[in-house]
Amino acid sequence: xxxxDTAMDDLLNDFLAETAEILAxxxxxxxxxxxxxxxxxxxxxxxxxxxxxxxSSGFLALPRVTxxxxxxxxxxxxxxxxxxxxxxxxxxxxxxxxxxxxxLCATLGSKGAEPAGDDSDVIGALAAAEDMSEAPAxxxxxxxxxxxxIVTDLQGWRSIRVPLPLxxxxxxxxxxxxxxxxxxxxxxxxxxxxxxxxxxxxxLSDSIAGMRxxxxxxxMQRIDKLFAPLPRIVRDLAQDLGKKVRFAxxxxxVELDREMMENIRDPLIHIVRxxxxxxxxxxxxxxxxxxxxxxxxxVSARQxxxxxxxxxxxxxxxxxxxxxxxxxxxxxxxxxxxARALTPREKLELIFRPGFSTAAKITSISGRGVGxxxxxxxxxxxxxxxxxxxxxxxxxxxxxRVPMTLTIISGLMVRAAGQxxxxxxxxxxxxxxxxxxxxxxxxxxxxxxxxVRGEQFPLLRLETILGRTRDHRDDVEDRALVLVxxxxxxxxxxxxxxxxxxxELVIKPAAPMIMATGLYAGTTLxxxxxxxxxxxxxxxxxxxxxDASEAGRSLDHAVEAEAAAAAARNAAQxxxxxxxxxxxxxxxxxxxERVEEVPAxxxxxxxxxxxxxxxxxxxxxxxxxxxxxxxTLKLLxxxxxxxxxxxxxxxxxxxxxxxxxxxxxxxxxxVAGIALVAGDPVELVxxxxxxxxxxxxxxxxxxxxxxxxxADDHDGWGDNFLAPILQSAGYxxxxxxxGETADVMLCLTDEGAARAGDGDVPVIRLRASAAAAGPDxxxxxRYDRGALLDxxxxxxxxxxx
Amino acid sequence: xxxxxxLVARIADTRVALRSRAINSVVTVxxxxxxxAAPPHVAGLFALRSRVFTLxxxxxxxxxxxxxxxxxxxxxxxxxxxxxxxxxxxxIEDVCFIDAPETRVTGxxxxxxxxxxDAMIEHEGHSLLVVDPSHFITLPAQRAA
Numbered sequence: 001x002x003x004x005d006t007a008m009d010d011l012l013n014d015f016l017a018e019t020a021e022i023l024a025x026x027x028x029x030x031x032x033x034x035x036x037x038x039x040x041x042x043x044x045x046x047x048x049x050x051x052x053x054x055x056s057s058g059f060l061a062l063p064r065v066t067x068x069x070x071x072x073x074x075x076x077x078x079x080x081x082x083x084x085x086x087x088x089x090x091x092x093x094x095x096x097x098x099x100x101x102x103x104l105c106a107t108l109g110s111k112g113a114e115p116a117g118d119d120s121d122v123i124g125a126l127a128a129a130e131d132m133s134e135a136p137a138x139x140x141x142x143x144x145x146x147x148x149x150i151v152t153d154l155q156g157w158r159s160i161r162v163p164l165p166l167x168x169x170x171x172x173x174x175x176x177x178x179x180x181x182x183x184x185x186x187x188x189x190x191x192x193x194x195x196x197x198x199x200x201x202x203x204l205s206d207s208i209a210g211m212r213x214x215x216x217x218x219x220m221q222r223i224d225k226l227f228a229p230l231p232r233i234v235r236d237l238a239q240d241l242g243k244k245v246r247f248a249x250x251x252x253x254v255e256l257d258r259e260m261m262e263n264i265r266d267p268l269i270h271i272v273r274x275x276x277x278x279x280x281x282x283x284x285x286x287x288x289x290x291x292x293x294x295x296x297x298x299v300s301a302r303q304x305x306x307x308x309x310x311x312x313x314x315x316x317x318x319x320x321x322x323x324x325x326x327x328x329x330x331x332x333x334x335x336x337x338x339a340r341a342l343t344p345r346e347k348l349e350l351i352f353r354p355g356f357s358t359a360a361k362i363t364s365i366s367g368r369g370v371g372x373x374x375x376x377x378x379x380x381x382x383x384x385x386x387x388x389x390x391x392x393x394x395x396x397x398x399x400x401r402v403p404m405t406l407t408i409i410s411g412l413m414v415r416a417a418g419q420x421x422x423x424x425x426x427x428x429x430x431x432x433x434x435x436x437x438x439x440x441x442x443x444x445x446x447x448x449x450x451x452v453r454g455e456q457f458p459l460l461r462l463e464t465i466l467g468r469t470r471d472h473r474d475d476v477e478d479r480a481l482v483l484v485x486x487x488x489x490x491x492x493x494x495x496x497x498x499x500x501x502x503x504e505l506v507i508k509p510a511a512p513m514i515m516a517t518g519l520y521a522g523t524t525l526x527x528x529x530x531x532x533x534x535x536x537x538x539x540x541x542x543x544x545x546x547d548a549s550e551a552g553r554s555l556d557h558a559v560e561a562e563a564a565a566a567a568a569r570n571a572a573q574x575x576x577x578x579x580x581x582x583x584x585x586x587x588x589x590x591x592x593e594r595v596e597e598v599p600a601x602x603x604x605x606x607x608x609x610x611x612x613x614x615x616x617x618x619x620x621x622x623x624x625x626x627x628x629x630x631x632t633l634k635l636l637x638x639x640x641x642x643x644x645x646x647x648x649x650x651x652x653x654x655x656x657x658x659x660x661x662x663x664x665x666x667x668x669x670x671v672a673g674i675a676l677v678a679g680d681p682v683e684l685v686x687x688x689x690x691x692x693x694x695x696x697x698x699x700x701x702x703x704x705x706x707x708x709x710x711a712d713d714h715d716g717w718g719d720n721f722l723a724p725i726l727q728s729a730g731y732x733x734x735x736x737x738x739g740e741t742a743d744v745m746l747c748l749t750d751e752g753a754a755r756a757g758d759g760d761v762p763v764i765r766l767r768a769s770a771a772a773a774g775p776d777x778x779x780x781x782r783y784d785r786g787a788l789l790d791x792x793x794x795x796x797x798x799x800x801x
Numbered sequence: 802x803x804x805x806x807x808l809v810a811r812i813a814d815t816r817v818a819l820r821s822r823a824i825n826s827v828v829t830v831x832x833x834x835x836x837x838a839a840p841p842h843v844a845g846l847f848a849l850r851s852r853v854f855t856l857x858x859x860x861x862x863x864x865x866x867x868x869x870x871x872x873x874x875x876x877x878x879x880x881x882x883x884x885x886x887x888x889x890x891x892x893i894e895d896v897c898f899i900d901a902p903e904t905r906v907t908g909x910x911x912x913x914x915x916x917x918x919d920a921m922i923e924h925e926g927h928s929l930l931v932v933d934p935s936h937f938i939t940l941p942a943q944r945a946a
Contacts, residue, residue: 176850419835466837510846511855511884513939517838523846523853531834531846531853 009112014161015056016109019065022049023102024228030091030098031231035246037086046094047076053101062114065104071123072097093126095232164258167218174208174215175506179529181208219259223301223308224252226261230272230299237276243283244294245276251301256308256402263382264310264402267375271312271398272297274372279316279396289393291315313397319390321347331356348388352376385426411524411534413500414482417468421496422505422524422534429483429491431499439481447546450481450493457483457493458546465519465540471497486538492546494537507534518543574675576653576682577636580623586677587647587685589655593639596646600627612646620694621646640691647690664724668733672724688727705732706796709742709761712749722746722782729789744795748782762795764788807899807931809924810877811892813859815914818899818922818929825878825885827893830856833870842940844870844889854878854885862937863913879934888937899924903931 026049033042054069072094078084100122107115181204188201227249238245280286280295287293298313321344328334328350342350350356354373376386384402403410411422412431432439432452440451441459448459459481463470478498485491505524510533514520518539523531573589602613603626610621612635619637622645627633635646659675662684672686692705708731710718723733726746734740747765766782773779780787806821833845833856842861846853856876861867868889876887903920910918910930917936921928 172852179848179850417837468837508853509884510853511843511886511938512882513840513843514836514855516840517836519838520836525848525853529848531848533834533836533846 012060012108012112015060016105017161018056019053019101019105021225021228022053023098023105024225025049027095027098027232028228028230030094031235031247033086034088034091034235043076043080043086047073047080050076062104062108064114064117064119065101068097068101068104068119068123071126075126090126093122093128096122096125162218171215171219174212175525177208178212179525181205183529216257217255219257220255221258221261222252223254223256223261223310226256226265226268227252227299227301230269233269233272234276234297237273241276241282243276243280245280246294246296248296248298249300250298254301254303254308260308260382260402263378264384264400267378267386267400268299268310268312270372270375271400272299275312275314275316275396275398279314279318281317285317289317308402310400310402311397312399313395315395318392318394318396319348319351319388320392321390324348324350328353328356348390351388352386380426411503411505412482413503413526413532414462414480414496415474415498415500416462416471416496417466418471418473420500420530420532421462422503422532423482423484423494423537424521424534425502427484427486427537429485432481432483433477434479434481434495435477452481452483452493457491458544459493459495460540460544460546461495462535463497465544474498484537486541490541492541492544494540505532505534574656574658574677574682574684575636576656576677578650578653580627580648580650582650583683584653584680585671585683585685586656586658586675587636587638587687588658591638591640591687593637593644595649595652596635596637597632598635600630600633603627603633614646617644619644619646621648622690622694623648638687638691640687640695643691643695645691645694647685664720667719668723668727692732705730706743706792707732707734707740708792709734709736709738709740709745711736711745711747714748717782718746718748722748725785725788726792729792731792744792764791764795805898805900806896807922807924807929808877808896809894809929810890811894812877812888812890812932813863813865814891815863816894816927816929817918817932818924819877819932819934821896823879823934825880827875827877827890828887829873829875830870830887831872840940841867842937847887849878849885852885854887856887856889857937858889859937860889862917862940864911865913877934881935881938886934886938888934897924906930 026046029042029046029049033039033046036042050069050073054066054073057065057069075084075090075094079086079090084090100119104114185201185205188198230249231247234245234247275297276295280297281289281291283293286295296313296315299310300313301308301310303309325334325339325342325347329336329339333353333356334350339347351372354371356371356373372386379386379400379402382402384400387399387401389397389399410425412425412428413420413422415421430452434441438453442449442451448461450457450459474497480496480499482494482496482499483491484494503526505526507522507524509515510520510523514523514533519536520533521536521539522534524534525531574586575589575592576584576586579585596614598612598614603621603623604611604613605626610623610626611618612621614635614637621635627648634649634651636649638645638647656677659677662673662675664673665671665686668686668689670685670689671683672689673684674681675684676682708726710722710733713719713736719735726733731744734742742761745761745763747763749765765779766788767773767777767779768782770781770783772781780791782788804820804822807818808821808824808827809816809818811817828849830847833847835845836843836855842858844856844858844867847856848854856870858867858870870889875890875893877890877893878885878887880886899922901923903922906915906918906921909915914930917932918930919933920931922931923929
């Protein structure tokens, strides 16, 4: 290869790199200028960019590029001179030229020569745009300053182009120097060297640190570069969709590692496109919502510490958590049961689930197979985060938070099996000592789980995953749990022998066969010069084949899951309602047939009894007086299979699981007992008692309840303990003093034999001791429920349930 | 001519010739860092001038039991697909100019060797296998499984 050719190639490469940048910048500048044609500075900038391309292409003998650049320059110059108006047609024409130039440059880059072809179409389009233009703009507003503009430009940019591999090799070289310095420093310390020598070394050390800083700086680029193509994308997409969008960027001076920039370019473009396609409403939608028809999309960057925050904010409709849930359920990426357990934040984050698309229909823009899941994965791959700040109805902000440089991440160094490993700090939720009071480790069916403050995590031991044994030198007291959250909605606890420290780590990919284990994300070289493997926290999860999903895991969620399970089993559920008096009460859901809403006028009084007319039927209502007012009234409709009773309520509060423990009421009545529901006492309505009040007399008591009288109840045991059992077994319990004729009498004392004079009423005697007095002892031990109910059944001729 | 330069070394108990242009350098290693759960021929990691290299035990690749790394042992550093590897050598003899032509491998080799050997070459009255270091990086499929 001849020397001249090489020089030519270098020139061409420089030209291509420079032109690619200029074209991206020009696209953005053109769109900005279109929005404000009076912005003279913007026009001058575009003119200079095109002029630069024309100049360098002429030198390289690229006739097509030169012709195109010349046409654009000419048109822009006419505008500068005031001979031609700045309008959308002109901008579209120039953008057409910019596109053609990009294509040509791409071909030049791959083929090394300018392809033959004809550009009269785009050049003609630009000329035609002039003919079609309406009234000429006011020439007076534009001044002629062309020559000095170009001069200032040349002075403004004093920089040279450096090939990236050279930059990378400088970076590697400096890292080598740093490592050698560290080694040397250690040796100096150990040798007990002369302080003067150490001082001299420290100076060297400082300048090396400064140099490392500068080299890192060399790789930095202004984020402007990343923003440059966005205005063009926004303009084109907004036009396609018939939306009006104002686009603004800020913080373009923030600097970012060039490799990082490459990695967030596509996610950023995707988010911006999403904002226009899904976020911004159609024009009529914006009018209906009382918003400015022109939507605003703002992209801003700012640096915070070692991180760069890039925010894409729109003032569109925002995300609707409920709509997201519905969509997720219909897309079968979420079950209805799981959906109930989601927090509002988790609902929003459904958009990051694979296979999720927020558009009601797939549009040409959204249907490109790239979803927010890919965006999130790409950002997380480089150690970044994606956050949503949603304001439903008013807009959405998507925030990308990425480390400033790709290669350096913050890592947590841990020890296991006698060697060190690094865990990306971003994936670590919390670090706890295994001996901590808040940690409870249990073995369950061969696996281990850990409960931390009520939340359960699957526990993985790093040694087990790596197939190693614990190092005998490890102190059990040092063992720590790292709560790892590798991705959305997944977390687990990783048990390690010890936590070492945090370090800023330079990460390099490991050899393919090491990456293939799925356990490592790369290697790093800390200051001691011994390589350390970076653990792949997601891969470990896959290797362990455990379900680390957080759904239904925490105890709060567990209660809900339990409730759902209880419902499935048809277990007792309690309907909580606020009654007319404003008191919260509960009633077993199974006795409620339905909740009726009736006009107050449907209630009437008849024979001292409130009745309700619902449809063609008349039902008794449990109320002392007719409701006041003429509004509507909610009625719980209780049905025992034979009759219906209405119970007026203010409103239904909730449906909860019937608590296991109920404090029974002292005497049978409307309230069967009190239970704690979510910490608050709730009166449980006794449907049995309720129905009983209205069953009597209303309908013929076909299945009359056997009446059971409790005698000799000196200490209230019969009333408090025995009566509820009897009632639930289908007996009506009457007090000893009651005049009603009982079917059976329960005598609570052994010596009550003399009082068995209640006609023919059979008597069952209860004894206090568990053991019978003799073989013919007919008394029943008072806590032997089965024997007691048996005896009752026999005495009353099989009645009762 | 570079093409005729060979590194003569004993690798996996066998004297072989490695084409010098395939080799980056020959260095000594300290104690490598183990890679748990890695394939058996990965003997560990070590750092050299801020690069991390993967140490390969050729014994395992040709089907012999693995041999522990001795501190100060010499390794042959090669680059394969932009990653740095180091082959553990039992002994490094010399870099020499061998004028004899490479010949086709004659005779039946053990399967492990047949996979890594490219040719044979005559050197000072001995037949040496010419091996391609990059073939040591991957294990035969059935072993890697």
